Amino acid sequence: MAISDAAPLVETRNLVKKFGAFTALNGVSLKVYPGEVHALLGDNGAGKSTLIKVLSGVFPATDGEILVEGKAVKFASPRNATEAGIGTVYQDLALNPLSSVTRNFFLGRELTHFSSPFALMKMKEMHRIAAEEMAKIGITITDPEQAVGTMSGGQRQTLAIARAIYFGAKVLILDEPTSALGQKQQMEVLKTIRRVQQLGDIAIILITHNEIHARLIADRFTFLSLGEVIGSGTSKDLEGDDIKRLMAGGAEIGDLAKELAV
Amino acid sequence: MNTSETTRQEADRHASKSWFATIFARPEIGPIGVMLLLFGMLGYFSIPAGEFSWNPFAGEGFNALGIRNNLKVISQLAIIALGAGLLIIAGEFDLSIGSMIGFAGACMAMILRWGFSVIIPYLSFEGGIHLEFFTLLHIPDVSPLGALLITLCFTLFFGWLQGYIVVKSGLPSFIVTLGGLFFLRGLTEVSLRSFNHRPDQAKGATTVTEIPDIKNIVDVPGHGEMEREAAKALPETDLLNILKDVPADTVASLSERLAHTYQRVADAKTAIMTERGVKPLERALENAIESGNEQMVTTIQDKIATFKIDPVVAKSVTDIDIARAYIDTLHSARPIANFFGGDIMEPVFDWLYFPIDWNTNNFGNQFAQGLYSCVMICLIMALLCYVVLSRTQAGNWIYSTGGNLMAAKANGVPTNKVKIALFVFSAFCATIFAACQVFEVNTADAARGNLKELEAIAAAVIGGIVMTGGFGTVLGIIVGAFIFGLAKEAFFYIPGIDGSFYRVFLGLVIVASALLNENIRKRIMGAI
Incomplete structure (x- = not known):
C-alpha cells in the first residue's frame, strides 16, 4: 500500500520552533506521502502538538521549511494552511453540538444562492452533499437535520474528517482522534481513517498515544522525543519492541522495569 | 461464538421518528x-357570568x-x-x-x-x-x-x-x-x-x-393639509363644499353605512330602555312568587309579556354627517407616521360592523376601527x-x-x-x-x-x-x-x-x- 516512490505531499525540513528560550522543535524532518497514514508518536511534551500547530498555521516556524507538493510555503494563519490543503481535525472537532449535521458540515462555508450573508442557503443541496461525503468514508446518516450532539463520538469524528476533505484538504492532520472514545467507537474511527487512506490521494498525519491503533492503521511512523525525531520507518521496518521503546522516548522496557523495581 | 451477519451501523441507532413524535419533539x-x-x-373566563357559550369569541376577551x-x-x-x-x-x-x-x-x-x-x-x-x-x-x-x-x-x-x-x-x-x-x-x-x-x-x-396628531393629518380637498378632527369641525358650509366633489357612489355607500349605524344605535337604545322597564317588573314577579300570590303572579307575567315602549326613532342622515364620514375615509398624508402609529385592516373591521354586525358595541356603534399597525x-x-x-x-x-x-x-x-x-x-x-x-x-x-x-x-x-x-x-x-x-x-x-x-x-x-x-x-x- 505504501507508495514510497511517489513524491511526498508534505515535507518538513529541519523545522525549528522556539518559544523564547525554550526549544519545542529542534530540526524536525518529515515526509508524508499520499494514500498513507503517517503516525506521529511520542510521549507528552515530545513536540507533537507544536509540530501540528506549526503545520496547520497556528504558530509560524522559527526556522526550517514546509513544502506542500514540492513547493515551499509560509503560513501566516490557519486560513493559509487550509487554503494550501492542510486540514486539521482537532480533538474538540470544532462542531456546534446544538446544530444539525448539515449546518455543521457547511459551517462558515455555506452554499448560498448569491454571495451575501443574507442570501438563502441551498439547503437541499447541502443535505445531499453532507450525506454523500459522510457515506464516502463509511457513515450513512438517516437524517441530515439530526443535531450533532445526539451523534456518537465516532460519528462526530467522521463528520469533521468528511468536512475537512470536502473543503479541499489534501493532508489531514488528526489530533488524538481515538482518545476519549469507547472501544467500539475507536474502531469506527480507525475504519473511517482506513477508508480515507483507500481514497488514495489524501495523506493522513495521525497523532496518537495508542501504539496498538498506530500499528493497526499506520504505514509509516515517526517518533518524537524532546523536540527531535528519534526514529522513523515503515510498518515493515519496525518490530513490536522497537515501537514500545521509541514510544517511551528511547528507553528500553527493561530499563523501565528496573526503574519500577526501585 | 455467535455473531450475527447483519451489519448493524451506528446510524441505525438513530431511529427515524413518526410525524407524531417529530411534532412533539x-x-x-x-x-x-x-x-x-x-x-x-x-x-x-371573559364570557359574562350567567351566560354560556362554547364559542370562546363570545366573551369580552376576544370581541373586536x-x-x-x-x-x-x-x-x-x-x-x-x-x-x-x-x-x-x-x-x-x-x-x-x-x-x-x-x-x-x-x-x-x-x-x-x-x-x-x-x-x-x-x-x-x-x-x-x-x-x-x-x-x-x-x-x-x-x-x-x-x-x-x-x-x-x-x-x-x-x-x-x-x-x-x-x-x-x-x-x-x-x-x-x-x-x-x-x-x-x-x-x-x-x-x-x-x-x-x-x-x-x-x-x-x-x-x-402636544405633538400634533401626525398620522391623522389628511389632505382635505380645497383646504390643504390639516388634522382630521379639525377638518371635521370645519363650518358646515365648508363641509358641504367638500362633499360636492365626492363621487355619487361614495356618497351613497357612506350614507347607507350611516343609516345602518343610526338604526343600530336606535335599536340598542330601545333594547336598553326596554330592559330598564322590565327589570322592576321581574323583581316584583320574584317577590310575588315568593309570597305565593298567584293572582299577582299572572298579572305581572301578563305585564311583562305585553311590555312595550315606543321604539327610539333613528337619526336621519344629513349631508354634514356624510361629509364628516367622508373625511374619516381620507388616507393619511403622512404615510410613515401612519405606518407606525395608525391602524391596519380597517376595511375588514368596517365590514365586520356593516353588514356582518359582529364588530358592534352595546350602544350599536362600531367597536374597533382596525388593528394597530x-x-x-x-x-x-x-x-x-x-x-x-x-x-x-x-x-x-x-x-x-x-x-x-x-x-x-x-x-x-x-x-x-x-x-x-x-x-x-x-x-x-x-x-x-x-x-x-x-x-x-x-x-x-x-x-x-x-x-x-x-x-x-x-x-x-x-x-x-x-x-x-x-x-x-x-x-x-x-x-x-x-x-x-x-x-x-x-x-x-x-x-x-x-x-x-x-x-x-x-x-x-x-x-x-x-x-x-x-x-x-x-x-x-x-x-x-
Whole structure:
C-alpha cells in the first residue's frame, strides 16, 4: 500500500520552533506521502502538538521549511494552511453540538444562492452533499437535520474528517482522534481513517498515544522525543519492541522495569 | 461464538421518528400548549357570568376591541423579544432595551416637537467664564421619516458601541448593557428636563406632549393639509363644499353605512330602555312568587309579556354627517407616521360592523376601527427574522456563535461581527417599538419602556430560547410573546381572583420554561 516512490505531499525540513528560550522543535524532518497514514508518536511534551500547530498555521516556524507538493510555503494563519490543503481535525472537532449535521458540515462555508450573508442557503443541496461525503468514508446518516450532539463520538469524528476533505484538504492532520472514545467507537474511527487512506490521494498525519491503533492503521511512523525525531520507518521496518521503546522516548522496557523495581 | 451477519451501523441507532413524535419533539410544543390554554382561559373566563357559550369569541376577551388591544400588547412585546431573542441565541444579552425605548421615544418626540439642531457648547471668557452655545444647524420642521432616521443614527450607534465593547473587552454583556440601561435612562431624563424649560411646557417635566396628531393629518380637498378632527369641525358650509366633489357612489355607500349605524344605535337604545322597564317588573314577579300570590303572579307575567315602549326613532342622515364620514375615509398624508402609529385592516373591521354586525358595541356603534399597525410591523419583522435565522448563512452564523464560539471561529465565522450586528438589531427593535408608541399616542415620557428588557428576555425564554445560546426559533419567540401578553388579560377575567396573580403565573412559567429548555439542551448535547 505504501507508495514510497511517489513524491511526498508534505515535507518538513529541519523545522525549528522556539518559544523564547525554550526549544519545542529542534530540526524536525518529515515526509508524508499520499494514500498513507503517517503516525506521529511520542510521549507528552515530545513536540507533537507544536509540530501540528506549526503545520496547520497556528504558530509560524522559527526556522526550517514546509513544502506542500514540492513547493515551499509560509503560513501566516490557519486560513493559509487550509487554503494550501492542510486540514486539521482537532480533538474538540470544532462542531456546534446544538446544530444539525448539515449546518455543521457547511459551517462558515455555506452554499448560498448569491454571495451575501443574507442570501438563502441551498439547503437541499447541502443535505445531499453532507450525506454523500459522510457515506464516502463509511457513515450513512438517516437524517441530515439530526443535531450533532445526539451523534456518537465516532460519528462526530467522521463528520469533521468528511468536512475537512470536502473543503479541499489534501493532508489531514488528526489530533488524538481515538482518545476519549469507547472501544467500539475507536474502531469506527480507525475504519473511517482506513477508508480515507483507500481514497488514495489524501495523506493522513495521525497523532496518537495508542501504539496498538498506530500499528493497526499506520504505514509509516515517526517518533518524537524532546523536540527531535528519534526514529522513523515503515510498518515493515519496525518490530513490536522497537515501537514500545521509541514510544517511551528511547528507553528500553527493561530499563523501565528496573526503574519500577526501585 | 455467535455473531450475527447483519451489519448493524451506528446510524441505525438513530431511529427515524413518526410525524407524531417529530411534532412533539419540537421545542415549541410546550409553549404552544400553554398559549392555547391561555387562549381558552381568556375566551371562556371573559364570557359574562350567567351566560354560556362554547364559542370562546363570545366573551369580552376576544370581541373586536379585545382582539385589537391584546394583539397590540403582544406584537409590541414580540418586536423587542425578537431583538433580545436573536441576541441570546448568539450568546449575549441586552439589558438596555427598555432604556433604549425611552431614549428613542424621547429623541423622536423632541425632534417632532421642536425640530432638530446641532449645537456646539464652548467656554466663553467674556464677562467671566461661562458656557456659550453655538447653533451649527437648526431644522425646525422634520418629517416623521426624518425624525425616525435621526433617532436611528443615535440608537444604532449606541447598540454598536455596546456590542463593540462586549466583543473587544470580553466583558459579560450583562454588565456592559446594565451600564447602558442606567446611562440611557439618565440621559433621557436629563435631556427632557433641560428642554422643558420653555414657557409652553411644564418646567422640568420628563415628558413631551402636544405633538400634533401626525398620522391623522389628511389632505382635505380645497383646504390643504390639516388634522382630521379639525377638518371635521370645519363650518358646515365648508363641509358641504367638500362633499360636492365626492363621487355619487361614495356618497351613497357612506350614507347607507350611516343609516345602518343610526338604526343600530336606535335599536340598542330601545333594547336598553326596554330592559330598564322590565327589570322592576321581574323583581316584583320574584317577590310575588315568593309570597305565593298567584293572582299577582299572572298579572305581572301578563305585564311583562305585553311590555312595550315606543321604539327610539333613528337619526336621519344629513349631508354634514356624510361629509364628516367622508373625511374619516381620507388616507393619511403622512404615510410613515401612519405606518407606525395608525391602524391596519380597517376595511375588514368596517365590514365586520356593516353588514356582518359582529364588530358592534352595546350602544350599536362600531367597536374597533382596525388593528394597530404594530401588528403588521411585528409580522414583517418576524418573517424577516425567521428567514434570516433559519434559511440564510447569517442564521447559521448566529446559531454557531452562540452554540460553540470556538468552533465558529475555527470555521471562519466572523463571530465578532455577528454579535455586534445583533446588538445593533436589538437597538433597532427598541427604536421601532418607540416609533410605534410615539406615533400612536403623540407623546413621549422618559419612563417609557421601563422593565421592557426583562419582559423581552422572559418572552424569549418562555418561547424556548436557551439562555446559554445556540438554540431557539423565531416561532418560539412569537409564542413566548403571546403567552406573556395573554396571561395578564386571562387572569384579569378569572372571577374572584386578584389580577396580579398573572405575575405569579408568569414567574412559574418562566422558571418552568427555563428548566424545560435546559432539559432539551442537555438531551441534544447527549448528557441525558
